[in-house]
Amino acid sequence: xxxxxxSLKGAGAFTGRPIEKEITWKQGEQELTATVYVRxxxxxxxxxxxxxxxxxxEGVAGRIAASICDEDGKPVFTPADITGEADPERxxxxxxxxxxxxxxxxxxxxxxxxxxxxxxxxxxxx
Numbered sequence: 001x002x003x004x005x006x007s008l009k010g011a012g013a014f015t016g017r018p019i020e021k022e023i024t025w026k027q028g029e030q031e032l033t034a035t036v037y038v039r040x041x042x043x044x045x046x047x048x049x050x051x052x053x054x055x056x057x058e059g060v061a062g063r064i065a066a067s068i069c070d071e072d073g074k075p076v077f078t079p080a081d082i083t084g085e086a087d088p089e090r091x092x093x094x095x096x097x098x099x100x101x102x103x104x105x106x107x108x109x110x111x112x113x114x115x116x117x118x119x120x121x122x123x124x125x126x
Contacts, residue, residue, distance in 0.1 A: 015042035018069050019108045025100040036076075036101065038108040039069045048079075058083055064098070067105045 001007050008014065018037035025032055039045075048062035061079035068076050077093075084092030093101075 015040040018071065018073050020071070021104040021108065023097075023100040023104050025094070025096040027094065027096065036104055037069050037071050037073075038104050039067050039073060041067070041109045044075075060098070060102070063105065064093075064101050067108075068101055 001011070018039045021036050021038055023034055023036055044066040045063065048066035049059070051062060058079055061082035064082050065075060065077045065079045070076060078086060080086035082093045082098070084090065
């Protein structure tokens with residue numbers, strides 16, 4: 001394959017539109033439900049992961065900030081919003097909400113899915 005925008009588009013190498021997910025989490029005694037949009041893993045996530053690997057950003061916060069967006073694909077959070085650094089008075093994102101967002105990201109990207117092992121073959125020897 002010759003590497004062109006058209007050949008990459010044909011191969012599905014672009015992530016496309018965000019995927020709508022419904023999340024539910026407990027905030028104290030109250031159960032809350034929200035609609036979020038998850039950007040499939042791609043450029044923004046790779047950039048965030050790279051920044052985390054060199055200590056420029058917190059990994060989990062970066063993954064959430066790179067993945068959770070509005071319906072047009074624009075980020076909802078910055079990593080600092082999630083860690084609480086953007087507004088120390090507000091503080092970091094709630095733990096249960098953080099987990100719900102990570103689960104939605106995982107579901108959209110099929111993370112944690114194991115592939116089946118290689119099929120067993122017969123050597124033909126008896």
